[in-house]
Amino acid sequence: MADLSCKNLSMTFTNPANGAVVEALKDINFTLKKGELLSVLGPSGCGKTTLLNMIAGFLNPSSGKLALGDKAIQGPGVERGMVFQQGALFEWLPVARNVDFGLRMKNLDAEASEKLVNKWLDIVGLTGFGDTPTYQLSGGMQQRVALARCLVNDPELILMDEPLGALDALTREKMQSLILELWKETGKTIIIITHSVEEALLLGERLFVMAPRPGRIHKEYNLPFAERGLKTSLREIKQQPDFSQVREEILTMIWDMEEEIMGNV
């Protein structure tokens, strides 16, 4: 029931100083069924982060409707968890207190929350790191904490804003597998924004390629790679011919868009 629906969504930013209007998003329409894994790709300035922020409730759309299930989205909420590029961890708290932050805000009793925290730390592979200060963790580990912190709240929808953008290639691949595993095990609806075409293909059951000025969905794909990634290694998938074909197609598309932007300038 908890499908994400997006109807005629538009977002315009007005500069209060000179009244200049920027159309960040125009007429976005889509429905995301429960349990779907969506990746969003596009050149910079195409409004993908704006879209995510609106779904998270940090921004209110200028027009159009956003709803999760039958509840219209108004302001941030626990049912829509968010994972940020740099983790956005609370560095003054150790790992476990970061993970149970949401639970403490709800005043969940200590015993229950401890159980939940340990469970999620196990799942993301951070068993025994509960008392470690977050600033002592590597980038990949920090993102694992951020994932656990989000998942411990049991959100219906997980929003990820370039979650692996700051990681090195090897860690990145491990984290991609982890995200796929989590998706499989929890059956959550997930939206991932990324700059990397490969990542978008690997982590997207569905894939939106967005275009700028005004921000819109340029093309939509339904892809088999995420399902495949649950069984085979990601590196193998990357070498399969159909993967390369779609990758090249999208790369050309984005390349053209970038060219167009440059030409306009």
Added chain:
Amino acid sequence: MSEFLSSHRADIAAIVILILTGLFIWSIYYGLRRTRTLDNQQVFGDPERTLGGWFWAVCGVSSLLLVWFYFSWGTARAFFPNAANEMCQVAKVDEALTPITSKLPLGDRYYKSTEILVRNRQQIIDLEEQMPAGVYASTEEKMLFSILDRNKDLLAIFSDSSQKSSATRQALEDIHLRLVGLSEAIEAGYKGLAPTPEALAQPRWGVTDSEIPMLPQTARGVLFDNSADQARKIAADFLKIRNLPDGAATIIASVKADIESLKQADKNYSGTEQDLASRKAYLKAVERIFKRLDDGTIFPSASMAQINLDIAQIQDSVKSQTTSLRVIDALFLPGEGVVKSRTLCVEQGSSRWLPKPTDVVAKFALLANPDLENGGGYKGTVLFWWKWLEIADVVDFLIPDGLIDMLPGDYGIHNDQAEFVKTYKDHLLALAQGDVYLGVVPMLDGHIWDSMFRVIVAMAFGVLLGVPLGIYMGVSRFFKSFFDPLIELYRPVPPLAWAPLILTIFGIQDDGKIFLLFMVAFAIMVISARTGASGTQLSKIRASHSLGASNKQIIRHVILPNALPEILTGVRISIGVCWGTLVAAEMLAGTTGIGFIENVARTVSDYELIWVTILIMGLLGLLFDLAMRFAISVLIPWRGKG
């Protein structure tokens, strides 16, 4: 124990200086060796190059202390404890001869006689030209010119060596012989001389208030002390000599008579008031010059030349006996050395305002003694100790009487039996006025504590009120814009500029000072809390929203901890500024506190006390800062790592 240490401060200083010198040399050797090995691993500019290096700290501190010992003459006192006493005796000779030397080129560039002569001759010539026209009869005019001429004649007679009277000649010769005798006595040395037991019983250099013992404590000192006695007598006799040759005596008598007759003429003068005034003024000027000449203090330069030579000879003799002393003076007593002034020998040089380290420590020990009855503490208050504090006094301070007035009900009244019937309000009022005994608690006490207490209370109020306001200013457009102008307008005013006003309104005791410091701390705390709060990363705020935190929870659990590093930095800065402001405020007014001590010390020029207070302030400031640094490293280990 302290008595023993106090009277052996020179010996203690000697040991300390030797240790410091050792440390100084060792630290340079060790430091150079360490630098040589580490330089290979670190290029210039590598921040690692600033790490460690405690041995250079040892080097810096020991050289600073050595410089202090040196310029305070502490080194001289430690290793040459008799030097000042001996120099004092030499200074006594100098002082005793001053009446003579001040009349000679040796002491004053020109002969005193030359100066008098030149000045008066010029004035006589001036007077000849300035004689008022038309107020004197021609005979009177002639008489005046003749008086001036005879004055000139007097100058000539005084300066003529051949016209000296035989008595004067004899007296000068006598002085010459006695000076030669003195010079020979000094040359003869100090063998067989010995200091008196009374002199040896004097406190050592620097142990008493008068600093340098007056009576000679060495054989050489005795020689100079005796010579000074001798010189004093010679000088007294020298001052009695007058140069009044027979020729001069007749002239003086005739001039006196003429001036007298002119005065008589003035009395019978029948001209205008104005003319009479100018006659009187002129005659007065003429008489003034004559009075300067008629006492016979002008001598022929030829007859003074011998005295000049004699004095130079004495000075040479003194030098020949004080070679080692002059080396010590040049090397270890920067400044003019020991000078005798009236009844005291004083240190003339940097040590006048820079007390010796050991003396400062002794002074501190004296102040730190909590036993007020036996000379401890300062101005009736201990330096840093404890006392029993009545809880009732605290209650009295905390609960204003007006609060009880506002409670419902009435105070007690007297009834028909003339009994006072108390109500609950009477009991509460007694409590609020501190009349109920509630027991005592141990509490710190003293000048240092008073200063610290003011800073701590002001800081507490500053943090409790400033941090919440700063946080709200960091998250709210209204709070920021509403309070920003208020705070930014009063903050840049130097705190001391507020002091006269604040001290008038709140009183010169704790209240006024605490409020002044509160103003300082409040502004800094607001600004730092605001900076910290508004610097929270947006993604952290958004993350906490998504995790279900309410606005209040975000302030408490995200913004406040995120601002904590800035807040603690603010506390550190404001403690420093408060401390500086407090000392200045205490110097303005008040009866306790470190600044108060220094202010009193300043008015009585007690340099030791001034330095003691300066060192206490420095050490306390350092202590505050170290405590804050420790608190920062414990409370916010994540600082700079987020």
